[in-house]
Amino acid sequence: MSTTAERICQTAQQLPDxxxxxxxxxxxxxxxRANATEGESNLMQAQQPSMQQVWDNPDDEVWNVQPTR
Incomplete structure (x- = not known):
């Protein structure tokens, strides 16, 4: 049984250039696209600690109890 990469290679060899x-x-x-998605996820994780004080403060607590649809 061949790997997916081997199957791709075999199929590509049968195609015109x-x-x-x-x-x-x-x-x-x-x-x-896969690398960009991974990078976006890493960026979001990196931002979380610095934004924690902005997101979690007493003035904004009212937004945490709003019902969702």
């Missing part, structure tokens, strides 16, 4: 290049560009796009 123009379509293989298009597939490569799409895979690079997917990798970039």
């Amino acid at each position: 123009s379509l293989a290049l298009e597939a490569l560009h799409y895979m690079e796009y997917l990798r970039t």
